[in-house]
Structure formats: structure tokens, C-alpha cells
Amino acid sequence: MVHQPPTGTTLVLALGNPLRGDDGVGAAVLEHLRRSGALPGQVDLVDGGTAGLETVLLLQGYRRAMIIDAADMRLAPGAWRRLPAAGSSLGSRDLSAGHTLHSAGLAEALALGEALGVLPETIEIFAIQPLEVGWAPGLSQQVQACTADVADAILDTLSRPATE
Amino acid sequence: MAKQTPRTGGSLRVDVHHITRVEGHGNIVIDVHNGELKQCELQIVETPRFIEAMLRGRPYGEASHLTSRICGICAVGHATASLRATEKALGVELSEQTVLLRKLNFHGEMLDSHILHAYMLVAPDFLGVGSVIPLATRAPEVVLRALGMKKLAGDLCAAICGRHTHPIAMTVGGFTHFPSSDQLETLRQRLEAARPDVDATVELFQTLKFPAFERETEYIALSKPDEYCFIDGLITSTDGGTWPVEDYRKVTNEYLVRHSSAKRTHNQRQEYMVGALARFNVNHDRLHPRARAAATTLGLKPKVTNPYLITAAQVVEIVHCVEDAIDLTDRLLQRGIEWEAPAPPQRLTGEGVGACDVPRGTLFHNYVIRDGLIAGANCIIPTGQNLNNIEADMRALVPTILDRKPEDITLSLEMLVRAYDPCISCSAHMLDVHFV
Numbered sequence: 038m039v040h041q042p043p044t045g046t047t048l049v050l051a052l053g054n055p056l057r058g059d060d061g062v063g064a065a066v067l068e069h070l071r072r073s074g075a076l077p078g079q080v081d082l083v084d085g086g087t088a089g090l091e092t093v094l095l096l097q098g099y100r101r102a103m104i105i106d107a108a109d110m111r112l113a114p115g116a117w118r119r120l121p122a123a124g125s126s127l128g129s130r131d132l133s134a135g136h137t138l139h140s141a142g143l144a145e146a147l148a149l150g151e152a153l154g155v156l157p158e159t160i161e162i163f164a165i166q167p168l169e170v171g172w173a174p175g176l177s178q179q180v181q182a183c184t185a186d187v188a189d190a191i192l193d194t195l196s197r198p199a200t201e
Numbered sequence: 202m203a204k205q206t207p208r209t210g211g212s213l214r215v216d217v218h219h220i221t222r223v224e225g226h227g228n229i230v231i232d233v234h235n236g237e238l239k240q241c242e243l244q245i246v247e248t249p250r251f252i253e254a255m256l257r258g259r260p261y262g263e264a265s266h267l268t269s270r271i272c273g274i275c276a277v278g279h280a281t282a283s284l285r286a287t288e289k290a291l292g293v294e295l296s297e298q299t300v301l302l303r304k305l306n307f308h309g310e311m312l313d314s315h316i317l318h319a320y321m322l323v324a325p326d327f328l329g330v331g332s333v334i335p336l337a338t339r340a341p342e343v344v345l346r347a348l349g350m351k352k353l354a355g356d357l358c359a360a361i362c363g364r365h366t367h368p369i370a371m372t373v374g375g376f377t378h379f380p381s382s383d384q385l386e387t388l389r390q391r392l393e394a395a396r397p398d399v400d401a402t403v404e405l406f407q408t409l410k411f412p413a414f415e416r417e418t419e420y421i422a423l424s425k426p427d428e429y430c431f432i433d434g435l436i437t438s439t440d441g442g443t444w445p446v447e448d449y450r451k452v453t454n455e456y457l458v459r460h461s462s463a464k465r466t467h468n469q470r471q472e473y474m475v476g477a478l479a480r481f482n483v484n485h486d487r488l489h490p491r492a493r494a495a496a497t498t499l500g501l502k503p504k505v506t507n508p509y510l511i512t513a514a515q516v517v518e519i520v521h522c523v524e525d526a527i528d529l530t531d532r533l534l535q536r537g538i539e540w541e542a543p544a545p546p547q548r549l550t551g552e553g554v555g556a557c558d559v560p561r562g563t564l565f566h567n568y569v570i571r572d573g574l575i576a577g578a579n580c581i582i583p584t585g586q587n588l589n590n591i592e593a594d595m596r597a598l599v600p601t602i603l604d605r606k607p608e609d610i611t612l613s614l615e616m617l618v619r620a621y622d623p624c625i626s627c628s629a630h631m632l633d634v635h636f637v
Contacts, residue, residue, distance in 0.1 A: 086364075090321075090333075094352050145334075152337035153344060 043098040045079035048157070049191060050095055052085045052106040052143060059114070059167030059180045062187075063105040066163070069188035077195050092146035093155060102157040103191055106143060107167040107180075114168035115179035117187055122147055122160035161194070163187055212236075213603065215611050227623065229614050230460075231599055241596045243588055243618065245461040253578040261287050261549075261570050262373055268566065268580065269367045272624060274317070276367045277310035277358060278559030279566070279580075281432060285555025286566040287373050292547030298539065299375045302361055305529040306368065307431050307557070308522040309357035313365075314560035315477070315515040315522075316354065318622045319406065320347035323512045326616050327409040343405065346398050350519075353391050357526065360384045374543030382538060389530040392523055399523050403495045406516045412613060416597045417506040418590055419470050420479035421452065423558045429480070429487040429521055431558045437483050439504060440469045446556035449565045453581050463585045472589035475562025476621065477514035478505055489528075492521035508594050511620045515560075549573040561622050562586060584623045591621055 049070060051063030064084050071082060085095050096102050110118060143162075150156040165187060168177035176184070215231040232240035252271055256264055265283040269276040281303060288295065295303075320343065321333040330336050337344040355365035360380045362368030370378035380388075423434035424443070436444040436452050444452055453466040467473065481488075485496065485503045496502075499513045555566045562583030569577040594617055602610050 091348060091352055091355065094348050148334055149337055149344070152334050153341045155341075155345070 043081060045081045046100045047080045047195065048096065048099040048102040049080060049082050049195075050085050050092075050102060050104045051083070052088070052092070052104060054087050056172075056174050058169045058171040058173060058175065059165075059177055060107050060170045061174065062107050062165045062167065062176060062180050062184060065176055065181070065184045066105045066165075066187045066191070069184055070191060073188065073192060075192050080195055088146075089142060090146050090149055092143060093150040093153065096146075096150055096157055096160070097155045099157045101159045103161050103163060103194065104143070105163045105165070105187065105191070107170060108162075108164035110164060110166050112166040113179070114166055114177060115183040117163060117165040117183055119190070120162045120164055122156075122162055163191065213607060213610065215607065215614065217611060217615060227618070229595070229611075229618060231595065231610075231614065233599065233603060236603070238596060238599055241592060241599060242460050243591050243595065245463040245588065253580060256568075256575045256578040259575050261291065261546075261568070261573055261575060264568060264575055264578070265371065265373070266367070266369070271580065271582070273366055274314050274624065275310065275559045275561070275564070277306055277362065277371075278557050278564055280362075280368050280371055281307060282555040282557040282559070282564045282566040282580075283568075284371060284373055285433065285557070286553045286568045287555070287570065289553030289555065290551040290568055290570045291373070291549065291553070292551065293374045293544050295544060296375065296541055298533070298536070298541060299544070301529055301533050302376060302379075303371070303432060305526055305533070306358055306361040306371070308526040308529070309354045309361065311431065311522045311560055312354035312519060312526075313351055313358070314622075315519050316347055316350045316402075318560070319402070319512050319515050319519070320344070322619055322622070323616075324405075324409070326612070326619070346401060350395060350398050350402075353395055356391075357388055360388055372543050374545060375541055376543070379538050379540055382534060385530050385534055385538065389527060389534070392527045392530070395523060399520055402516055402519060403498055406513055407498055407500075411507065411509045411513065412616065413507070414509060414594075414598055414601070414617075415506045416508070416594055417504070418593065419468060419473035420482040420504070421468065421473050421475050421563060421586075422480040422483040423556055423563055424484050425487075427487070429484050429489070429492075429525070433556065434558075436556070436563065438468065438473070439479075439482050442469070446565065447554045449554060449556065449567070449581065453565070453586060455581065455585075461588065463582075463588060465589050466581070466586045467589060472593045473586065474508070474590045475558075475583050475586045476511055477518050477560070478508065478511040479562060480558055481505065481514040481517060488517065489521045489524040491524050492517050495520040508590075508617060509620050511622065515622070559583060561624055582624070584621070587621050587623065591618055591623070 051067040053060040053063045055061030055064045067082050067084055083095055085092055168179055212235060213233040217229040228244040230240055230242045230244060252268060256267060264287055265280040268283045269280040271279050325332055325336050328336060359365050363370035363378055370376050420439040422437060423430045424437040425434040436446060452468050455464040455466050458465055482504045496517045501513055550571050552569045557564050564583055565581040567579040568575055595614060602613055
């Protein structure tokens, strides 16, 4: 993926690997949004794949970001939550204490972005409970069923000012 | 992470479980009793992954995709070595365009890996912080520069081989996708625009005070007469001697030790070094002039025998790779990118060895192919080749720093291991493969 510099003020960023089952839910929601024909202007849709610390660079330059990712929240498969990135317990690992950059993910990227002072003012995470993050492409029925709802919620959010 | 027992009468035990800021899991164990070094080990505790066994029975076209998964950092290196092994086994001759594109792609990965190591794994030690996160608070411009350069390197790989990691467009005999002239032109402009960042990188590492420690060893790298070699070439030693890559077993001489799940190697001494510093010592006169100037700025004069300066040699290679990538894009733009079908195999049965000098050193892939299926495979990874040398460095270093505080001794040892940029996950493989 060659990412283009921001053209809009709002980023909708999908994270995850569609080759690993429900981890591809972000890309599926993004596809819903692309096909909706209802996106307001100034919104960039980006499939961030499995980017590690470089996710910071995807977020840099936007005022507002929505991140779609699978997350194990111990809910029923397909259940989803909106979480503000600030104050969320994403469980960022201390990179100086036994973890390698191999294991850097969204939480570490957000911690780095915060330290650098380059994060958008508002970041919301749309977290979706997977049934299985396995070794084959394709979403489970339960997760597939929620993608339209998540896309609608994002469109609804996009239609409101960021401060609401 | 580290445990030290207080010293009494010149005794010390250092036990670093899971060294941080290296890829994979390794331990350092040092035991000094009454001034005598009883134990000095770099223990590799990573689980073997049996990649070579997975290859058996698979069609030859899958090998580069499977083996690129050995590493998320050196994926292009593994794929390239894998393709060269298959191409030699099956008599595939590459076009000039394919060779140029592969070299350009390789530079992207070399840059990505070296920037990661120099800025995010090594620099925090010198700037007195525990990781890249506090470094970002203290010197955000440094981390943003590193991330920006990494992004350019990743975008280069994506333009040539379809994505940043685990190349999909590189295939046996060529490519299945080609960058457009516009993409190459954009890349060229971005590489040129990165020169100030490259210069700032040299300036930053010039200011770092690398620990003083000298231990001369055998330095091994691939070499070619007319270029700073990363792909193919001859195995070349600073102790004298060159070997065709097909004779890699005569150089690596792999064997097992009890405390490591990664095999050890030795050539003309008990140990040898591969990687950026070994390449510099073997091939320094073939560096781009700007890279040679950077080496002078960084105080590198061959033969460099301080292993802490591996990082400085990586910075020199960052300069070289940016400049050579600019030259390669110029050549590609000048000749024009053409769609080419991959060169076909001349046979479906044979044996071949592919060798590349990847960021951490010389990498070998050796395949036996029978009727288009992989019948046997052997991959020898750079970090495995460096393990004996790291231990020999530790044995030489520890007696010279015994008067320091235990935490300082531990830091010196960790910094030494980190200097080698070890990819422990990649080097752990205990499989014995017998070609039949």
C-alpha cells in the first residue's frame, strides 16, 4: 500500500488482515463506505492493513480520525463498541520491557503518536468483536452481519461536527 | 529484566532474560567467579519454526512466498535468495530489467531495516532512554525523520513488488507487476528529497559516542568486482579466500550447541562476522562516493574491528542505498519500463543455491527441486552465523569491564548484542535436512 498524503480533514482508517478471518472486518466496513455514495467531502478512506508504528504517519495531518479494527472485548461475535482513543485501555506494551518492535500494534502506534504530538484532535475506535482470527480469508457470519451497522454509524458520525 | 548478583572478590553473574530491542528471544548469561569467566553465553530460546520442512513437496513457485515469511523485516531478502536458488536450479536467465528492479527493491528493504535498527533499537541506548516512545517525547524531530524515511523505503518496496512486506509481484524469472514511469519518477524525486534526512542521519550518528572495544575477527560478505554487492557474487573473507555461493557449506560449517536453538557456524577461525560492518570491510571501495564520504565523517576506516560500529556501517549503507536507488531509477527510466513475461524454466529438476547479503548479513537458500516440487531445502540465516562471534566478543569484553557497576556491565553487553541487529526469530531452526 502506497499511502497518499492527506487530502481531507477526516480519516477513516481500517486496520487488520483480510487473510485472517474476522481480522478483515475493517476492510469490509471500508468497502461498505466506499459503495455507500454517501460520504461527505474532506473524508479519506484508507486501508492501513497491518501497519505497525507507521500507523502514526497515516494519522498525521488529520483533525479527526475513525479507526476500524477487530478487538477481543469478550463480547458476542459481531458486537461492536465505539471507544475514544484517549483514555481507552488498549494495553500499550512497554517497548523497553521485553517486547520487540515485531509486536508493535495500534496501541503502541497511538502511544508513539501522542509522544510525538502528531495525533488528530479526535480519534474514535470502532472496535468489533471477532469470532475467529484464523488462517483463512473471509468473515464469520456474525461479523459480516454487523459491517453494515458499523458503516452506518460511521456515516452518521461523519455527518456531525467532530465536537459532538 | 536483568538480574545481577552482587560481586564479591571479582565474582559476578549477569542473567538477562529476553534481551529487549532485538527481534526474537535470546538470553545473555555471564558467570564470573573470582575474576575467572566461567560461563559466557548468548542463549537462543526461540522456538524453531521448521520452514524448510514446510517447503517439501510444495511447487517451486510457492517457495519465495513461503520463505519470505521467515522474517517480517527481511522478507524481500528471503524472497530474493529463494528466487535465485530456484532460478539457478531450473536454469532461469533473468532480463536486465528484472535485475535492476530486484536491486532497487532490495535497497528499499535495506533502508527500512537499517533505519529501524539505527534509530529505534540502537539510538535510545545512546540518548539514555528505554525505547522509542520516550525518545519521541525528547526528540520528536528525530523519530519523525526516521518514520518518514521508513515510509519512503516501504513505499519503494510497495511500488516495485506490490506491498511493503512479503513481496507478491516478485516471481521466478521476473515480476508479475511493473511500476509505471510516473511511479518511478515520483520515487526518484522522493529519494532525492530525502538527502537532507540522510545527511542529518549521518550527523546524528557522528555525535553518538560508540563504546571503545576492539576485537578483530574474520569478516565475510558477498562481493562482486564492479559493485557494492547485495545479490549473488562470491563469498569473500577478509582472512583471504573466495568461494562460489554453491560452496556455502564449506564456509558455514553448521553445528549445534546445547544452549541454543539456533545452529552455530565457523569458517577459518572459531567464529566470523556477517552484516553491514563485514560488508564494509570487504567491499568499502565499491561504495557510492557519498557513502564513502559518510564513512569518513563517521570515522570508519577499514578494517573496522569495533562491533559497536556495525550501526555506523548501517548508516553508511543507508547513504549508499539511497544514492544507488536514485541511479537505478534513472537507468530504469532511461531504458523505459516494459511489461515482460517471467523468464521460463529450462528444466523442472535441479539444485540451486541463492545468496544475498540482507541487512543482517549473508543469507543462503539451497533447494533441490524434482519434477517442479521442492524435494529438499536448507536456509542459513545471518544471525545464526553471527552468534559465535557475539559470544567471542562478550568473552573478550567482560574481563575489561568487570570494574564497572553490574547494571553498566549488563547495558554494555545488551548494547553489544543489539549492535549485531540479531533477528533471533529467523535464526532459530534446528532442522537437519538430508538431500536424497
